[in-house]
Amino acid sequence: MVPFDHHLRKRKRSPGWHTASLGALFSTLVIVSACRSTGPTTSKVLVVAIDGLDRRYLYARIAAGQLPTFAKLVQEGTVADLTVTDPLLSPRIWTTLASGYPSTQHGVHGWMKRPGVMYGTSDVSVSRIWDVAAQHERSSLVVGWLVTAPVADLPGAMLADGFDGGVPMTAETPSETGPHPLDTDRVDALASSRRAARAARGCIPSDRELARHPLADQVSAYGAPAHPIRHDESVVCAFEALDGAVDPDLTMLYLQGIDQISHHFWPFVDDASVAAMRRNPQLRSALAQKDRNRQRGQRAYPWVEQPTTEAILTAGSTWVPDYYDTVDALLARVLARVDAAQTTVLILSDHGFQASRAPTAGLFGEHRSPAFFLAWGAGVPASTMEPRPVASTDVAPTILARLQLPVAEDMPGRIRGDLMSLPAALPKVATYRLKEASKALPKEALFDPRRMQQLEALGYIDDQGQPIDTITGGARPQPGPPPKR
Numbered sequence: 001m002v003p004f005d006h007h008l009r010k011r012k013r014s015p016g017w018h019t020a021s022l023g024a025l026f027s028t029l030v031i032v033s034a035c036r037s038t039g040p041t042t043s044k045v046l047v048v049a050i051d052g053l054d055r056r057y058l059y060a061r062i063a064a065g066q067l068p069t070f071a072k073l074v075q076e077g078t079v080a081d082l083t084v085t086d087p088l089l090s091p092r093i094w095t096t097l098a099s100g101y102p103s104t105q106h107g108v109h110g111w112m113k114r115p116g117v118m119y120g121t122s123d124v125s126v127s128r129i130w131d132v133a134a135q136h137e138r139s140s141l142v143v144g145w146l147v148t149a150p151v152a153d154l155p156g157a158m159l160a161d162g163f164d165g166g167v168p169m170t171a172e173t174p175s176e177t178g179p180h181p182l183d184t185d186r187v188d189a190l191a192s193s194r195r196a197a198r199a200a201r202g203c204i205p206s207d208r209e210l211a212r213h214p215l216a217d218q219v220s221a222y223g224a225p226a227h228p229i230r231h232d233e234s235v236v237c238a239f240e241a242l243d244g245a246v247d248p249d250l251t252m253l254y255l256q257g258i259d260q261i262s263h264h265f266w267p268f269v270d271d272a273s274v275a276a277m278r279r280n281p282q283l284r285s286a287l288a289q290k291d292r293n294r295q296r297g298q299r300a301y302p303w304v305e306q307p308t309t310e311a312i313l314t315a316g317s318t319w320v321p322d323y324y325d326t327v328d329a330l331l332a333r334v335l336a337r338v339d340a341a342q343t344t345v346l347i348l349s350d351h352g353f354q355a356s357r358a359p360t361a362g363l364f365g366e367h368r369s370p371a372f373f374l375a376w377g378a379g380v381p382a383s384t385m386e387p388r389p390v391a392s393t394d395v396a397p398t399i400l401a402r403l404q405l406p407v408a409e410d411m412p413g414r415i416r417g418d419l420m421s422l423p424a425a426l427p428k429v430a431t432y433r434l435k436e437a438s439k440a441l442p443k444e445a446l447f448d449p450r451r452m453q454q455l456e457a458l459g460y461i462d463d464q465g466q467p468i469d470t471i472t473g474g475a476r477p478q479p480g481p482p483p484k485r
């Protein structure tokens with residue numbers, strides 16, 4: 001493991017990395033804004049799932065004049081809180097967002113369905129949006145979405161969860177010099193076609209490419225397979241590689257890095273946590289003694305072996321903002337391929353972030369409610385008033401309606417015509433349920449040697465595989481968002 005002193009050296013920046021794509025984005029925006037229509041057309045929908053994107057933090061950065069892509073989308077689009085319920089477990093929430101059914105009906109309650117076995121495609125008891133699109137011969141491009149392995153055969157292309165072969169940031173001693181876990185075997189099983197597999201192989205950045213990345217110092221601190229930029233770059237690159245050939249009606253991209261970075265470094269952007277560390281330089285070490293995950297042989301949270309110094313506070317404070325900057329630039333690359341007159345873009349998160357609470361208050365970042373919803377592009381008027389919160393079960397029926405696909409009678413959510421203009425509704429079908437869902441996470445679920453360590457370290461589950469409600473964050477009243485700029 002590379003010691004965290006490593007980060008204390010001056011960070012190299014290469015701002016030119018994304019300059020070209022930002023320029024391309026803004027010329028695209030200028031052109032499309034002239035011909036934006038609010039009327040229904042042959043609609044397309046593109047969803048960018050940003051795990052852990054926190055609205056309060058995002059708005060603070062935008063208010064400071066940063067994150068230009070997010071700023072433009074917020075200014076021109078419609079933003080709302082997205083209501084999510086405990087336990088705030090990502091596979092559970094992303095499956096609801098992609099299907100419109102709660103976990104009691106879709107059957108994905110967390111990460112593992114039984115000891116050592118992750119939930120997979122065959123465990124999902126309902127059709128997800130891309131399945132419905134496929135039934136109507138509409139094409140989809142799905143990249144990295146959770147609970148998509150083994151890969152589904154669908155019109156378009158899919159790269160299933162895990163196609164990049166990365167390992168969790170918490171993994172102890174990831175191989176930094178050996179070959180990437182993914183060479184040729186895994187991607188073939190996780191890509192829906194040879195073309196998709198080829199795109200994936202061409203998109204997973206090499207160590208050499210990552211060494212030139214603006215986040216190179218972050219990558220070297222964790223090792224290339226463990227730092228999430230490898231995954232997020234792969235997803236956006238695969239979208240760029242496949243979008244033209246597939247010409248999808250529905251695109252769904254999943255970015256995971258903000259979540260992983262926030263778990264490790266959120267306290268350094270949290271004023272109260274920073275103040276506490278400053279008051280007591282030994283606090284972080286003391287909290288780490290109470291951190292049971294550390295005693296399981298996992299990689300410790302950063303800078304817990306030494307008194308907190310101003311240099312550590314400064315270095316720690318760069319990780320979350322730098323990763324948000326990177327996602328802003330990735331988003332610009334995605335939007336550069338979007339015709340906003342035809343495509344409705346949704347930016348979603350599954351939860352926000354807060355500093356961990358007792359007994360390790362301020363040691364790491366943990367999930368909080370609510371999540372984030374943003375709509376922009378075709379059919380979305382620039383709103384002057386914030387709509388009421390969007391339920392997690394509202395998202396899929398609204399996307400289906402926008403794509404002029406039928407919703408099901410038994411979907412508990414609503415088609416949110418207040419968020420975007422929609423074509424005339426089609427007759428409903430009875431259900432998109434495929435079979436009886438498993439009702440709850442099995443009690444006997446134990447941890448997986450690799451993935452469960454990460455999940456425990458992130459505070460999602462206890463060592464019996466059960467969700468930790470207090471750690472995953474309850475729905476608490478949040479201060480209102482800043483006014484739109």
Ligand SMILES: [Zn+2]
Pocket residue numbers: 052259260263367458
């Ligand atoms: Zn998380």
